[in-house]
Amino acid sequence: MIEVSQNYLQKSIERGFIDSNIVAPLTYRPQLLLNNEQEQVLPTLLQELKTCKEFFISVAFITESGLAMLKTVLYELSLRNIKGRILTSTYLNFNNPKVFKELLKLKNVEVRLTDIDGFHAKGYYFKHENFETFIVGSSNLTANALKKNYEWNIKLTTLEHGELINNFHDQFETLWTKSYPLTIEWIRQYEQLYTPPNTNQVVLEVPMNVLENPLSRTLEIKPNKMQEKALAQIAGLRNQGAEKALVISATGTGKTYLSAFDVRAFRPKKFLFIVHREQILKKAMQDYQQIIGGDLDEYGLLTGNSKDIHAKYLFATIQTISKQEILNAFDPTEFDYILIDEVHKAGASSYLKVINYFKPSFLLGMTATPERTDDFNIYEVFDYNVAYEIRLQEALEEDMLCPFHYFGITDFEVEGEEIQSTKEFQYLDQEKRVDHVLERVSYYGHSGEKLKGLVFCANKKEAHTLATLFTQRNHPSVALTGEDSQEVREKTIRELENGEIDYIFTVDIFNEGIDIPVVNQIIMLRQTQSSIVFIQQLGRGLRKHPQKEFVTIIDFIGNYENNYLIPVALSGDQTLNKDTIRRKTVDMSFIKGISTVNFEEIAKQRIFDSITNTNLSTQKNLKEKYEQLKNRLGHIPSLVDFMENNSIDPYVLIGTNKTYYQFLHKMKEDIPNLSEYEVQVLYMIGEELMNGKRVHELLLLNELLQCSTLSKQEFIHLLNKKEVRTDYETIASMERILTLEFFTQAFQKRYGGQSLVVVENDVYELNIPLQNEYFKQHMQDLLNVGLRKSEKYDQQKIFTLYEKYSRKDACRLLNWRSDMSSTVYGYKRVEDSCPLFVTYHKDEKLSTSVHYGDELITPELFKWYSRTPRTLKSKELEKIIHAKEHGVKIHLFIQKEGAEGTDFYYLGEVEAEANKAQQEKIETLKGDQVDVVTIEFDLKQSIKMPIYHYLKNEEV
Template sequence: MENINQKMFDSLQRGFMNREHPVTTNFRPQLLLNDENNQVLPTILQELKHCTEFFISVAFITESGLAMLKTALWELAEKGIQGKIITSTYLNFNKPKVFHELLKLKNVDVRLSDLEGFHAKGYYFNNSDHSTFIVGSSNLTANALKMNYEWNVKLSSLENGELVTNFVEQFERVWEHSIQLSDEWINTYESTYQAPQFSDKVMEVPSQLMTNSLSETIQIQPNSMQEVALKQIADLRSTDAKRGLVISATGTGKTYLSAFEVRAFRPKKLLFIVHREQILKKAMSDYKKIVGGTDEEFGIFSGSKKEVQAKYLFATIQSISKEEILNAFDPEEFEYIIIDEVHKAGAKSYIKTIDYFKPKFLLGMTATPERTDDINIYEIFDYNVAYEIRLQAALEEDMLCPFHYFGLTDLVIENELIDDKSTFNNLVSENRIDHVLERAEYYGFSGDSLKGLVFCASIKEANELARLFNERGYKTASLSGEDSQEKRESIIQQLEEGLLEYIFTVDIFNEGIDIPAVNQIIMLRQTKSSIIFIQQLGRGLRKHNSKEYVTIIDFIGNYANNYLIPIALSGDQSFNKEQIRKKTIDMDLIKGISSINFEEVAKQQIFESINNSKIDGKRSVKYEVTKLAERLGRQPKLIDFMLNDSIDPEVVIGCMKPSTYHNVLNYLKMETEDISTDQDLTLYFFGKELMNGKRAHELILMKALILNGEISKADFLNQLKEFGTRTDAETINSMERVLNLDFYQTQSKKIYNYPDLIEVTTDSYQLKLDVSNEYFKDSLLDIIEVGLLKTTQYDQYEMLTMNKKYSRLDFCRLKNLDKDLTSVLMGYKIVDQYCPLFVTYRKDDKLATDVHYGDEFLSPDVLKWISRTPRTMESEEILKIMNHKELGLKLPLFVKNSSAEGTDSYYLGEVEYMTGSAQNEKVKSQKNEMVSAVSMNYKLEVPVEYSIYQFLTN
């Protein structure tokens, strides 16, 4: 293995002399821009993770920027790693509160530079054998770390390098002449502090409420997302639809949207129905601002108020749904009716009210239409989804308050992590309270005063924790479904006014409660539902001028359903285990300046949960199929799952053996028709081999033949050209071999055993498959449509798409090999002009293999690889690999994290042998015998994409 001097020399060669020079480390110079592969925040976090000491020099620091590093700094403190930060009071940018936050970092010494115009921006990380520093434009702010277009140079150096020596010397010189940060200094700064006229990120009252210089209300206009929604609602109404549903994440302005719609519709009379009077008054206030009109035109129908003559009537469902009240109204009295939080519409009071009135249009609004009972909200609204925007899209559009999510490890008691079997005494023990409070205080909140919600597992736990937190000096209260509406409103008001700091609750704040000032949410219960998780997280996502972000602190115990956390945060409903694993690591999971931070132990708990879950099993598939059927008002086709961002169709069919949607529907006791065994096997073949969309040729041909019975080869080639894919003879021949089963091994032929699909003549293709059964025909076309939609994810000309996943069988098919060589490819094998390399990065110790190979990435563009045994540098196959360029032998690389991911691996492009890197090695077999192998380094043509690199190596 080359020494550190050679690694550093190669990196400098690469960075300053020849960008083609191969390197085997991450030492090469980089420009960090916050683009796809060169991001500031992940790079800093990665350096922090491995350093033995760190220095940071930045003029500007925001609470939000600091929050993004807090988990990494906490874990460094646990390891005893110390650091230093120099900052300043330049331009009064740094708020007094951020200095309080800096004092919480027990392993970080902080000083204030008194240099005039101090504006330095640099990050230094010392390691055992080298140092890395990042210098450029990025202050320690959320925008600079994650969003802004930045220019930062990352350089690495040995201890005696002149540049790094100068950096450290300059840092120490400024450090020696800087002021120690202390409570006394902060108090003095706070007493004279005047905020500047700018901020890194100012969260203001929505622009729709801004007034002009004369304090006259400007005509409030919809934002861009509301304009899209209004058009879609108008388009729905133009079809003579009588009902429509708006699905919009909490905090995205559903009430404003409905008011704009009413302003456009101009009904003679409106009824707006809510389930709580508190929401009713706020809705009426918003309508007055947008719709306009006199006070007399707006009225309330709730409790003792019965202002039935009002043009715009705002009513609680409890009041309006009473039998004698309904009968007093003409069923056509209201031209337009709006129901807020319409997912509650399954209740008898809602059904009775909806059935009674006959408006020209009925609009329902909800953030969560999915229900756990048997009520189908979509059916109530005639399956008309007028508009939908979920959490991820709302965050990307800056419609919600940013958040910093911290997935932390819950308390370990007697070597056991808290779980759903933990006793009540452990849940409310002094040690757990210490644990929770320590983290809550460390991660803090945005704003001047704490306004927090704590979600507990039971009413008993909420009551007891509220009492114990009170004893610790916090102002708290507990609320549950057992408390009256008056008490709930009183407690909420106390939190908003700063008389309380925490409300402890179970589930009553999942929905329908609007407390925009909430700036910290603590989750002390297991995640049983991704819907409830988002509902609870959403309690803090409404924008408010008292906060820049909301802190979400989730204590992750040893729970079976931990896999729901990345599903909820990402919004990925594919139920694909590999995707969920990857998104648990992906730091860019949430767009904008929000961030996701998992402690390493908590991350491992999630991985274990994913591995052990049956998320892709029959039960999950049944739930997702039923849910989509409720939304569509009919039995879904496979293509419907794709069109509605639901579960991956491959997961749907994969839960049954043999894997066909026909068998899934039979299992679910849904509508099917009888088909023959041969037809079932044909569906199995199409679903397993073609539906993945990795090659379009078979799909395009079979669609044409099923619809028309015959197609000329000339017309087929024209269709391929129009599709933008290959038309060479080798690919066409490969397609034909797949469709007549000649490509497959004997065992696969026995499994599929379908009748001949096509007949190939000199100038045409003809369909031999009997598709007279319309159900069978439609099922085939459904699979084909899914496959064709999936082809858009792949390069249909090059056939192998960078960073996409492929199996050994896929490689053989897409590279036009005559046969499926899956059984002999194994880790690598020379076939034709290829030697594909299949690497499982994290080996399973339980696997019955002779040797656990030590393949590893030395950097994003260099892989250290070890051959099979027994091999030496004189072995024939090793010599061919070392001389592959001269022999015209291509080395495509496929890598997966572990065997738990199944058969597919990421295609990372072609690699080349790094001359001189091969060495004879002795590796230990499972029998503890030393056997011979060869190690060598491969240079990747393109460095591994950052998120995939993190996933593979983490």
């Protein structure tokens, strides 16, 4: 391995400093680390930590949020007894006392402080098995520096005797010996002397108790960027004559202020605000006073205790205003502007009663979660006018929410077994479970000086029991359930806000509508049953507050079937596509801003197991998503509609139904009939072409759908215009697909038995009857989906790195004359190409009689085992070992495990190290010895680290 590293390192240095065209592995290559759209500093830092044997960090500035980003990987390192050192300082009083307390929690990290004048060093040094890496530049250990700010950092790799790394190490050791250890006694002294640095930032807080607000003051309050855009779109709808509109906005993005701004612009003679809880009502009225101003007498409540029905701005609970005697007190046209908050509840009879009674000039609905599992169509109520929509990821990107650090950690175990269901709680050792929770919660911490936490439990008994046990452990806590009155709830919330208690334990009464901005820690002690509820609960901590920099989300993940919902909720992915959800779990870089998602190793594996073992595409799930989109659009969706609205992946939708036409029949839609042949054609296009992995067939069919015939010359011109391949072999392969010549007889029969396209005298002619307009619409829809999907593939190349392909895909895209996927097995050479298909983690129950030891040694080196019995003299292997001399290109495809299905990640072209091919003996399951050949392949492109660790089961 030392020789391998030295060889790789030499190539990398040559590429970095001499010639950028030299092929060199990414692992050792000099890199400039920035925070841009493609990458952040953080993933590289995590990768180096995860794989190192020892680490040293020297930084002037450390923030709690920056340290939180590393806590999961540092915890995993502590389990492997990997230790490190951090050198920092009190330069400019930037580091607050609390961050030093957080550093003391790192049991495997020794921390020292230097008092060197002007200490401003920023360097990260990692010792690996046979090389060393250091990162130096502008990034301190702060959240902004690691994920958001524009930074310049150089990453360099060296062997241990390199001069530069030795100088770096010597400087660190010199400073280290002159520094003093971080202790709790030192922190106490520092607290006495500490004065926060002047950041020249002014935090503006809106006063809560306002009786009057003059117009001049209200006009000083301006809408934020999101609100400006939403207000313009609401006004635009009104100008077009719309009388109703719906706003979909993530929790914490200022929906109430938004509506108040719109009411201020509308200037109603009388306004009605409706919501389901009095606590929300009172806060909304205060917000409106801030924005609209005016006399207190103009504002009134309509609740069980207040009946200010003559107020110009009336704030009513639905429970009160829906009473018939209350409704009768109002003229149906009395309010010219009505707003319903948390409007996803409007399917209830009480809401419908009120909506049907009043006739306002304008009706606005607001919700963070319009999705419903019943048959009620909230969009229909608002005439399908969605004025504005902003979901979690967009809100984070716009910096509208408080950043969060999510930690998915392993739930409590009893005698080595995790909690399997909430029913087992009563049988657990409750004391030990609380110890486990408090230990993990203390490690991951919270932002701000005083803990103010919200804990979501599985049931009422658990909430009360845990609140008692937490209180006994010096964390004063109160349990709140649906049985508690509004007065008790408000009192308990005030106690949390005032620091009288640390935690509120609840089941689901705080899922929505409750505004407690001071919450800086959320603990989830229940399995995720719904992605909607998950986001509602996470959202309780996302409101900004001057006393917190971020909110900590700690999710205790057991061995639950629904764990797949966690990445679904965090990403907002609704495709039901297992591969997409896996990718979102493997790489969480899609989380915007300085928020992060971190999974401890076992917890992440639980999620992967859940994705693998759960049938996401059940008819129930498909029907639910279908009806949600149909309700939103007001008509039967097309397949493209699902893509445009971030709903089910069309490939998943038709996967168990063969065609969308057949799915619509199952949904009992009243649609025109298609012939058996038309259905077969749709099946073929959906099954073979809609994935977009090669665009040629889609482009030709799309053109022929418009004009029936097209010369080959015209088609080649179109391909050149689209900048895709026009080589003879690819064109011939496309023709074999569309004439069905490529497919086996069984598939030809399944796809209608006749050519979709006739090729004659260099002219393409569509061979599909198009008299049925409804059939033509379905065919066009499939082609549109395929063309959209094709955009993620590099159409200049045969395969696209890290996309997934089946053996059948490989046969088609490698331009083989026929589908030989049933005989490809692990590898097959046809003319000048040879795909290798590897299942990395073999299922012992399903694998062959031989245990193969295929192994990714590094992101650039793969050790492969041939079939058995084979020797170095086997002709098929000679062409692989000496592929370069024979002009054969070898393509590597790997899947993590067989349960993932038929698709494999494409990891690029590989080249055998011919001198390292070896003939070995391996043992069969029966104990026999058989011949096998092992070959080490160099990958032309280093594997991306998230994919590499995922395949090897090494999570970062």
